[in-house]
Amino acid sequence: MKALQGVEGRAEWAEQPAPACDVGEIRIRVAAAGLNRADLLQRAGLYPPPPGASTALGLECAGIVSEVGAGCDWQVGDRVCALLAGGGMAEEVVVDARHALPLPEGLSLAEAAAVPExxxxxxxxxxxxxxxxxxxxxxxxxxxxxxxxxxxxxxxxxxxxxxxxxxxxxxxxxxxxxxxxxxxxxxxxxxxxxxxxxxxxxxxxxxxxxxxxxxxxxxxxxxxxxxxxxxxxxxxxxxxxxxxxxxxxxxxSTLRNRDEQFKADLLRDLQHQVWPLFAEGRLKPQLVRGYPVADAEQAFAELAGNRVNGKLVLLVDESLV
CATH class of the missing domain: 3.40.50.720 (NAD(P)-binding Rossmann-like Domain)
Structure with a gap:
């Protein structure tokens, strides 16, 4: 599969081995991934991922479940968004099933990619x-x-x-x-x-x-x-x-290096307390723009300019969004 790596201060779309999908995990075919300042730091070599996390960029994504490990309640074809320690800016990502949530009601996959982090x-x-x-x-x-x-x-x-x-x-x-x-x-x-x-x-x-x-x-x-x-x-x-x-x-306070159970508990609380507010129209993802993954450097430059009101996303698979 291809994924976005930080290489000498640039974002490079390159081949890397596809991760295995183990017990309690799901594989997501990524439609879009949100950009965050942590990605800028990792791209510059200043913020390495936690041990065991993907070295690809991306702390949040949205897409379609393509594989389900044993012990998971998700189904192939489910539309989800996910909180990640890394790896969202890739054709696919494997994540703890508890760190994925159904799309907030009424949101597109591109909008949902701007929500979890x-x-x-x-x-x-x-x-x-x-x-x-x-x-x-x-x-x-x-x-x-x-x-x-x-x-x-x-x-x-x-x-x-x-x-x-x-x-x-x-x-x-x-x-x-x-x-x-x-x-x-x-x-x-x-x-x-x-x-x-x-x-x-x-x-x-x-x-x-x-x-x-x-x-x-x-x-x-x-x-x-x-x-x-x-x-x-x-x-x-x-x-x-x-x-x-x-x-x-x-x-x-940091979030990226919290343990798996902590994140699972946080996301469960988020689903119960916050997700309904999207359906009610009281919360809206402030998605400014989506960039094709081929234009990732342009997206990173816009984020680094500190003029973005809200969120940018990378469109990894435009056929899905």
Whole structure:
């Protein structure tokens, strides 16, 4: 089979051995795969997959079940989307059957490929780890990103007013259209205006070091700070007295290297709590564009430019989408 590999900073569509489908696993004929910043890092050689995971790029996909291992409830021909530790950008992928979900009602395979990673990340961090309760106030850094877009919609659906930090007025308008109460533009001390909207009960932050001191200032007493990325650096100086005095919970969170059972439990919760909201029209995958896999480098360049509002996908098998 062919799969997309990160080779010397480029994405290369090349032959690799097809994985075996074992007990408890299913094989998916991939229609489309979502792009994430983790794929940019892996393509650059900076984020290797966990041990035992596929070395091909791609943390989420959607497609058609083509083989079912023993002990699985899926049927050949089922339309599914899946959360992966790697390998989604390939003609086929083998995955733990518990890490696949039926397509949310009304979504195409291309749209569904833009759902698993970002909605799982947002749900895990805001509601499971962050313990959001109705009425809690939320700050989302990088609010127009794929995760940010999912998080805004989830906050609106579950009664949590949210604000964002973004890079342009156009992106702020996009976030407000999705349901954000408002927000600020980063740069030229624009972030300081977040004080006008705080304090916040939960902050979801993919930036890291650069925003750390401000996050601590903006959080309410007993606030939860979920750090999910390091786009702004890995080093920060914190006022620990403020951390203690406010009883802040600082939580470092990743999803890709979680164990199989953890992911299975997360996806089961996602199916019960979140999937029905797609059928009701309260959640929508913010799919900006689908690129043929032959144009993968163009897709990666667009994602790296930090101007995408929502999600991009690669169309691996255009006959299916």
């Amino acid at each position: 970002v909605y799982a990340t947002a749900w895990l961090n805001l509601f499971q780890l962050g313990g959001l309760k109705p009425g809690d106030r939320v700050l989302l850094h990088a609010g127009a990103s794929g995760v940010g877009s999912a998080a805004i919609q989830l906050c609106k659906a579950f009664g949590n007013p949210c604000w964002v930090s973004v890079g342009s007025a156009e992106r702020l308008a996009y976030c407000e259209a999705l349901g954000a109460q408002g927000g600020v533009l980063r740069g030229d001390d624009g972030l300081q205006a977040l004080r006008d909207f705080g304090p916040f009960d939960v902050i979801l932050d993919p930036v890291g070091g650069q925003y750390a001191a401000l996050n601590l200032e903006l959080l309410a007493r007993d606030g939860r700070w979920l750090n999910i990325g390091l786009m702004g650096g890995r080093q920060a100086e914190l006022d620990m007295a403020l951390l203690l005095g406010k009883r802040i919970q600082l939580i470092g």
